[in-house]
Amino acid sequence: MKNKVKLTKKLNINKNDKGFYIVLSSSILDLDLNPGEKLTLGAIVGLSKNTGKSTATTRTLADMIGVSIRTMQNYIAKLIEKEYMLYSWVGHNRHFIPLESFKKNKDAKAIITSDILKNKILTPTYKLAQGLIIARGINNDLGGYRWDSMEDMAQYMGVSLSTVYRYINQLLKAQTIIRDTKDRLLFISNDFYSKEQRKQLKASITKVKQSSHIFIEPHVDDALDEIYQSM
Missing domain, CATH: 1.10.10.10 (Winged helix-like DNA-binding domain superfamily/Winged helix DNA-binding domain)
Structure with a gap:
C-alpha cells in the first residue's frame, strides 16, 4: 500500500476524554516558541474553535499539557507578550482569544493525543x-x-x-x-x-479481502441441464 491513509475520525477536545488531542498547524510550529508554549497555544486554539475564546483555567491547561501551574503561567505570559493571543477578564477568570489566523489554518502538522x-x-x-x-x-x-x-x-x-x-x-x-x-x-x-x-485500516482491508473471495455460482441453462440429467 503506497498511499497514505487519511485520518478520518474527528475527535472532540475534552481533557477528560481519551480521544482528546491537540492539533498544531504549520503556522504554530513555525513560531519562535518553545515546545510547551506551542502545545499551550494549540490547546487554546482548539478550545476556542466554537466560541472564539477559551475559558479554560490555568490549572486546566496545565493538566492538559502535563506541566505545573507555574510552568503554564510562564507559557501563557510568553504567548501574551508575543501577542499570539489576547485575554479579557470575566469575573476572576481570564478568557484567552488566539489570533484569528491560527484558527483559520486547518493543516495538521502535529497531533498530540491525550x-x-x-x-x-x-x-x-x-x-x-x-x-x-x-x-x-x-x-x-x-x-x-x-x-x-x-x-x-x-x-x-x-x-x-x-x-x-x-x-x-x-x-x-x-x-x-x-x-x-x-x-x-x-x-x-x-x-x-x-x-x-x-x-x-484493518476493517477496510478485511472488507476488501472478503469481497475478493465472493464466488458467484454459474447459471446452468435449463436445456443443457435436462440433457445432462438424461445421460
Missing part, C-alpha cells in the same frame, strides 16, 4: 516530536509510517539528524512508538489516535 500529553516520562519537546509522527499517518499495511530515510524524518521535524535520533530513542524508551524489527525505517505510533486509525 495519552501522550499525560505521559509523565515525556517532556513537551518529546510530546511534540511524537505528535509529528502521529500526524504523518499510515502508509503501509502494518499500520505505521515508513520514512524514506532518517534524514527524511529529520527534515520533516525541522531538526538535525542527531536530534531526531535522540527523539526516537526517548520515544522508544517511553514505549510510545514501536520500531519494526525488520524495517528500521518503519515506526508505529502507540497512541489512542493511531490505534483507531489502524482499526479502521
Whole structure:
C-alpha cells in the first residue's frame, strides 16, 4: 500500500476524554516558541474553535499539557507578550482569544493525543516530536509510517539528524512508538489516535479481502441441464 491513509475520525477536545488531542498547524510550529508554549497555544486554539475564546483555567491547561501551574503561567505570559493571543477578564477568570489566523489554518502538522500529553516520562519537546509522527499517518499495511530515510524524518521535524535520533530513542524508551524489527525505517505510533486509525485500516482491508473471495455460482441453462440429467 503506497498511499497514505487519511485520518478520518474527528475527535472532540475534552481533557477528560481519551480521544482528546491537540492539533498544531504549520503556522504554530513555525513560531519562535518553545515546545510547551506551542502545545499551550494549540490547546487554546482548539478550545476556542466554537466560541472564539477559551475559558479554560490555568490549572486546566496545565493538566492538559502535563506541566505545573507555574510552568503554564510562564507559557501563557510568553504567548501574551508575543501577542499570539489576547485575554479579557470575566469575573476572576481570564478568557484567552488566539489570533484569528491560527484558527483559520486547518493543516495538521502535529497531533498530540491525550495519552501522550499525560505521559509523565515525556517532556513537551518529546510530546511534540511524537505528535509529528502521529500526524504523518499510515502508509503501509502494518499500520505505521515508513520514512524514506532518517534524514527524511529529520527534515520533516525541522531538526538535525542527531536530534531526531535522540527523539526516537526517548520515544522508544517511553514505549510510545514501536520500531519494526525488520524495517528500521518503519515506526508505529502507540497512541489512542493511531490505534483507531489502524482499526479502521484493518476493517477496510478485511472488507476488501472478503469481497475478493465472493464466488458467484454459474447459471446452468435449463436445456443443457435436462440433457445432462438424461445421460
